Amino acid sequence: MSSPERHVQPVHVQQDWKPDSWQRRVAVQQPQYEQASELETALSSLSTLPPLVTSWEILTLKGLLAEAADGKRFLLQGGDCAESFSDCNSGLISNRLKVLLQMSLVLVHGLRKPILRVGRFAGQYAKPRSTDTETRDGVTLPSYRGDLINGPEFTTASRRADPARLLQGHACSAMTMNFVRALIDGGFADLHHPEYWDLAWVEHSPLAGEYRRMVAGIADAVRFMETLAGQPIASFSRVDFYTSHEALLLYYEQALTRQVPRQWGWFNLATHFPWIGMRTAALDGAHVEYCRGIRNPIGLKLGPGVAPDALLRVIEALNPDDEPGRLTLIHRMGAGTIAGTLPPLLQAVRASGRRVLWCCDPMHGNTETLGSGVKTRRFANIRSELEQAFELHAMAGTRLGGVHLELTGEDVTECMGGARDITEAGLARAYKSTVDPRLNYEQALELAMLIVRKSGGMPTTG
Ligand code: PEP
Numbered sequence: 001m002s003s004p005e006r007h008v009q010p011v012h013v014q015q016d017w018k019p020d021s022w023q024r025r026v027a028v029q030q031p032q033y034e035q036a037s038e039l040e041t042a043l044s045s046l047s048t049l050p051p052l053v054t055s056w057e058i059l060t061l062k063g064l065l066a067e068a069a070d071g072k073r074f075l076l077q078g079g080d081c082a083e084s085f086s087d088c089n090s091g092l093i094s095n096r097l098k099v100l101l102q103m104s105l106v107l108v109h110g111l112r113k114p115i116l117r118v119g120r121f122a123g124q125y126a127k128p129r130s131t132d133t134e135t136r137d138g139v140t141l142p143s144y145r146g147d148l149i150n151g152p153e154f155t156t157a158s159r160r161a162d163p164a165r166l167l168q169g170h171a172c173s174a175m176t177m178n179f180v181r182a183l184i185d186g187g188f189a190d191l192h193h194p195e196y197w198d199l200a201w202v203e204h205s206p207l208a209g210e211y212r213r214m215v216a217g218i219a220d221a222v223r224f225m226e227t228l229a230g231q232p233i234a235s236f237s238r239v240d241f242y243t244s245h246e247a248l249l250l251y252y253e254q255a256l257t258r259q260v261p262r263q264w265g266w267f268n269l270a271t272h273f274p275w276i277g278m279r280t281a282a283l284d285g286a287h288v289e290y291c292r293g294i295r296n297p298i299g300l301k302l303g304p305g306v307a308p309d310a311l312l313r314v315i316e317a318l319n320p321d322d323e324p325g326r327l328t329l330i331h332r333m334g335a336g337t338i339a340g341t342l343p344p345l346l347q348a349v350r351a352s353g354r355r356v357l358w359c360c361d362p363m364h365g366n367t368e369t370l371g372s373g374v375k376t377r378r379f380a381n382i383r384s385e386l387e388q389a390f391e392l393h394a395m396a397g398t399r400l401g402g403v404h405l406e407l408t409g410e411d412v413t414e415c416m417g418g419a420r421d422i423t424e425a426g427l428a429r430a431y432k433s434t435v436d437p438r439l440n441y442e443q444a445l446e447l448a449m450l451i452v453r454k455s456g457g458m459p460t461t462g
Pocket residue numbers: 081128246276277278279301302332364
């Protein structure tokens with residue numbers, strides 16, 4: 001685990017940076033807290049609580065992301081749009097883990113390379129919103145900004161930004177993290193028992209046959225390898241999971257930004273892999289300022305409005321030493337615009353020689369609101385954006401090394417289409433998201449199968 005270079009400081013130590021230097025910049029998408037003293041009290045408690053992850057896990061992940069950029073691994077980043085405190089329970093957490101494990105099995109089998117699993121969980125509690133307020137029947141209240149800030153119910157009390165939620169967010173993240181770690185250490189992700197990951201409601205899925213044939217093939221391969229080795233192979237018994245969330249609420253991130261013994265610099269120990277959302281990616285903004293000084297790998301969302309020269313300046317700010325694994329560019333353009341907006345960015349980054357991992361988020365550019373007011377995404381658009389992304393990277397001579405998805409292990413009906421062809425009328429059956437529509441289990445698995453086909457891997461039908 002230890003490599004000597006980790007202890008060497010790079011050329012550009014971010015000297016003029018401190019965990020709170022972001023406060024001198026414009027911080028968009030932050031709540032208004034009524035009482036500064038109440039916020040101070042919560043933050044000072046938070047800054048003494050134990051962290052959720054460790055610096056060596058963060059540095060290991062950075063190395064793995066560098067390998068994904070080199071084509072040696074594929075990144076699967078996924079989970080809820082927003083976690084909620086009430087969803088912090090064993091069933092929901094283990095179902096989300098099951099979907100990610102099943103998808104990664106499809107990907108391992110088809111792509112013939114290790115999959116790097118990163119959850120959007122254990123801290124994905126703050127959401128950027130397009131408007132600061134929401135009006136219903138003539139009543140205007142602050143928008144819901146995620147459970148870390150306020151509540152989704154449309155009442156004055158619930159929509160108030162409450163600093164006590166910062167501590168609750170830390171507690172729920174820690175409980176989620178603890179449960180995920182315990183499941184994995186206890187053998188939940190054991191390749192000898194992929195049946196542990198089955199979800200009850202999928203027995204009759206149109207994809208079940210294809211999935212089961214693939215699992216049987218993997219079980220045969222595991223037995224074959226162990227027969228050859230003459231003993232069980234320990235690495236088949238566990239897989240690693242890393243965590244990620246949008247580094248949005250900077251007071252929270254700052255309170256969990258720490259120095260650790262025998263390491264230089266600062267780490268965000270609230271998550272392994274924070275990302276900067278599309279709405280907070282301004283070069284001179286507070287979020288880029290905060291992220292440039294921490295040693296975690298950073299994700300950066302790119303929307304259709306990003307100009308190539310602006311992107312190169314943000315890359316320079318976040319990764320002046322061109323450190324491998326440091327920066328993942330997550331493009332989310334929309335199926336209708338990606339063909340025009342992505343290639344100039346690919347060309348500019350390629351020409352600059354900068355090392356980045358490219359990742360496609362086919363969800364956030366494809367959100368639409370139906371006449372009924374329901375927010376949805378069409379599976380056909382998600383699929384199309386992902387397919388185009390593979391093709392555009394191939395044409396540009398760059399590599400699509402990962403995918404970023406919003407999904408759940410529950411039987412929800414939030415995105416239209418997919419194997420069971422969910423219709424507009426069908427959305428009402430089980431629409432549960434308070435923010436963005438997520439892929440359900442089947443739709444997520446279908447997408448994993450599609451990735452295998454598009455990236456030239458093994459066909460999963462057999
Ligand atoms: C998200 O990932 O939930 C999100 C809000 O994404 P973006 O910043 O790309 O819109």
